[in-house]
Amino acid sequence: MTETRIERHHYDVVVIGAGGAGLRAAIEARLAGKKTAIISKSLFGKAHTVMAEGGAAAAMGNVNPRDNWQVHFRDTMRGGKFLNNFRMAELHAKESPQRIWELETYGALFDRTKDGKISQRNFGGHEYPRLAHVGDRTGLELIRTLQQKIVSLQQEDKRELGDYEARIRVFAETTITELLLDGDRVAGAFGYYRESGEFILFEAPAVVLATGGVGRSYKVTSNSWEYTGDGHALALRAGATLINMEFLQFHPTGMVWPPSVKGILVTESVRGDGGVLKNSEGKRFMFDYVPDVFRKQYADNEAEADRWYKDPDNNRRPPELLPRDEVARAINSEVKAGRGTPAGGVYLDIASRLPAEEIRRRLPSMHHQFKELADVDITKEPMEVGPTCHYVMGGVEVDPDSGAAAGSVRGLFAAGEVSGGMHGSNRLGGNSLSDLLVFGKRAGGHAASYTDQLPTRPKISVAAVEAAVETALAPLQRDTGESPYVLQQDLQAVMGELVGIIRREGELVDALGKLAQLRERVAKVSAAGGRRYNPGWHLALDLRNMLVVSECTAKAALERQESRGGHTREDFPQMDAKWRRVNLVCSLDGDAVRLERKPLPKMRPELISLFDRAELAKYLTDEELAEFDALTEEAGK
C-alpha cells in the first residue's frame, strides 16, 4: 500500500449523521449560507429516526390548553430525576412547538384535531397530551420531511447556481473513522465510502456530530447496525468529554417473541391507548410497582385507572404509563419472580381492551408489523414484551445553548442522541424527536457562526491522514486475528450480562476486566475480503468505537453508587440526593478512559420555583432545600 487514493472535499460545515438531528443541523447551516456536507452511514432517509413511533413532544396546547413550556419543563426534569442539564430542558420545552410548526412548512402532515390543528397524544411521563404524531410512524414522517426539505433547498440552489449540490450535498453510505485536528481546532474528517471502500477526506472548520446511540453493543436492542457509538468515540478521540454514560434506557416493551424480531419496540402508545401489562397468572401487576414519588399522579386500582382514559382531569393515570425505567424494572422483577412468559417477557394486552377496528385505526403500523413479522394479530391476542436496549441518555458534554462540545476541542458540535445532558438519567418518550429538532437547529446554526468568526481556516496535517489510512486498512491486511462478528458477539455478551438493566459492583468490575481483554483482541481483528462493500471490514472498524464507549458506560456505572433512571444498582437500590449533584465525565487519556466527577449546573431560581417543595424534597439534599426555602421566603416578602 504505497499509493492510496483519497478524494478531497472542502466544506464549511460537515454534519456526521443523517438522522433527525443531523438533517436539521444541515438545513440550518445551509440556511446560514454555509457549504454543508451531510455524511450518512446508510442510504439517505434510512436513519434510525424512522423507528420512532409515538411522536414528538411539544407543549403546543392543542388538545389541553393548560399545557405550556413550564409544564413540559417540569415533566422533563421529573423524568430525568433532576439530573438533566436544566438549561437544555428549558430550551427544549420552550422551542419545540416552533420546531414542530416549522415542519409543517416543510410539508409534514401530522394527524389533526377536530379544529384542524396538530393533534397531540398522551404519553408516559407527560402530564398533558403533548405528542404530535402521525399514526404510529412519526419518526418516518420527520425524517422524510427533513429529507424533502433538503431536496427543496437543493432545488433552490439548482435554480440559483445551476447545481443541486452547490451548497448542500449528501454523502450516502459513507463512514467517518477519524476527526482531524489543527492544534485544538477541528480541521476535518476522514472516512470511506462503504460502496467502493475508497477513502474520502473532508476539510472543514466545523463538524456537527449527530451519529445517534450505542445500542449495538447490546444483544437485545431496538437499535440498527449503525448505532455503534461512532460520534461518542470520535468526540473522545478529538479531546471532547462524555457525560452521563451510565444511563441507558431499556425500553420496557420490546418484542421478545418470535426470535427474528427480538428487541423491536412496541410503542408506548399501545399503553397510552389502553393496553395493559399482565403476567403469566393474568394479573395486571403494575399497580404493585408505583413508587412513592408517583403516588399522587398514578391510580392504585383498576377502576380509577380505566376511567382515566375518558376523564383524565378527575382521575389518576394508569400505572402502565409510569416512566419507562419504572415499567422496565417492574417487568424485570415479574420475570425474575417466575411470572413471565415462556420467552422471558410479560403480556401486553390491547386485544381485550379495544374493539379490533379501533386498534387498527389507532395503531396501524403496530398492527401491520406484528401481523407481518410475527403472524400475531394484536386485535385478537396479547403481545409478548420485555425490556430492550433502546436509548443512551449519555453523550458528548455540550454547551446547552450552542451544542459546542466541552473539553479541549473547538469547532466540534453535537446534537441528538449523541449529545448528553438533556435527558438526565432518563428520557421521556416523545422528547427525543423534539430534542433532535431543537438542538439540531441550534448546533447547525452555531457551527455556521463559529466558522464566521474564525480568523484562519485550520489545516489538516498529512501525518494525521496517513495514520488514519493505516488504521482503516489494518484489519484487511491482517489475517491472523479474530473475526469481527465473533468479537461483536463477545462484546454484546459482556455488556448484556454484566452492564445490563440491573447492575452489581462485582459484575461491573468483572466487565471492565473482560473489556480490557476484548480491547487487545479488537486491536488485532482481521477482516476477510476486499474494500468494496465489505460488511466484515466495516464492523471491524466500528468495533473500536463500540469498545471505548462500552468502557465509559461500565466505568461510570461502577462509580455511581445509587439507582436513578436508566442506571439501577442492585447493591445501591435507592436514589441518593448527594449523587444528584454529580455528573460523571469521561475523557480519553492516551488510550485509557479517565473518569472525573463534575458538579451539576445549578437551576436558576425562577425555574426551581416551578416545583412544589414536597416534590423537590425527594430529590434535593437538605442543604439545597434550605436554599430553596430561603428563596421562596424572599419571594414571599
Added chain:
Amino acid sequence: MGTKRQFRIWRGDESGGDLQDYAVEVNEGEVVLDVIHRLQATDAPDLACRWNCKAGKCGSCSMEINGKPRLSCMTRMSTFEDDETVTVTPLRTFPVIRDLVTDVSFNYEKARETPAFAPPADVAPGEYRMQQVDVERSQEFRKCIECYLCQNVCHVIRDHEENKPAFSGPRFFIRAAELDMHPLDAKTDRKEYAQSEMGLGFCNITKCCTEVCPEHIKITDNGIIPMKERVVDRRYDPLVWLGSKIFRRGQVPQTSVTSEHHSGAGSAQSGVHSHAGGSHDARSEAQAQKGVNWHRQVPHPTAPPLDANGKLPLTELTFDKAAAPSPFGDDVTFPLPPEHLNFAHPQQDQPKH
C-alpha cells in the same frame, strides 16, 4: 433446534457473478435477513447486504427472493417448504455494486427532480389548519418507506434502461399525488407536471407496484389512476379544447413547468414502451427472431376508460383528435412488433380445474 436449509445467493459485482450454494442453520421464527446475518457471521463474512431497522420500517433490505421483490426482514422462513431451496438475488432494475447491494441512485436523482412542497405564502407557521379527512389521502402515500420495490418491479424500467431518463416511477408518482392532494400545497400543476416531465403516461396500470408494496399503499388505484384521470379531465375539458382550437395551443394548458416538448411523451411516441410499440431492446429482438414466445406471461390489457353509461367518455366534438380515442390507448401504435404478438386468455390466471 435449528435445521439446515439450502440457500442460493448471488455473489459478484458489476463485472459478473453467479449463484452460490450455502447450507445454513435456520431456527423457528426467523426471517431471510436472519439467515443472511448468520451467513455473514459464519461462511461469508464479506457478503454484502443492506439493512437497518430489521422491522420493515426503513426499506433498506430490498432484494429478490425466489424471484419476487421482497424486504428480507419481512420474509418469514416459515413461508417456504422445509426442503425448498431459497434463491436470493439483488434487485434487477438497478446496477449491482456487490452481492445483494445495488446502486439505487436512480431513485435519489428522480427524488431530486420532483418539485418539493410549496408552502402557502400567507399562512404563518403554527397557523396551518387542515381536517383529518383531508390529510389522510396524502398520509397514505407518506407511509412510503422508500424500499424501491415498486421501482424495481415496474416493467417500464425493469429491463428497459432506455426508459429511465424519462420515467420517474411509481414511488415518485405517489409523491406527486401526495403533494397534489396536500390541502395547503401552493403549486397547482402537479398532475400536468407528472404527465409532462415524470413520464406518467408510460404507466399502463399493470399494478405490479401495488402488489409488491410492503406498506400496502394502493399506488395504482389511489395514486396513479387519480393523477391520470385528472390529467385527462384537463386535457379533454371542452373549454380547454375549444380554447386550444381557437388559439392553436398544445393540448396541455401551458404552465411554467410544462416546458416545450420534453422527453416523456417524445420517447413514448418513438416506441420504446414495454408492452406496446416497437422495442429496441436487443433481448426482445432476439426473442422475436425465434418466433412467438407462447410462454410469455402477458399482462391483462388495460380496460378502456368507460363512463357510467359504459361508453367511452368523449364525443368527437370535445376531443382534440379527429376521431374517438383508441380503445387500445393512445400510446399503442400499429402494427405491433412481432414479439408482442401474443394472446392472453381472459381466464389465464384461473386454476385449470
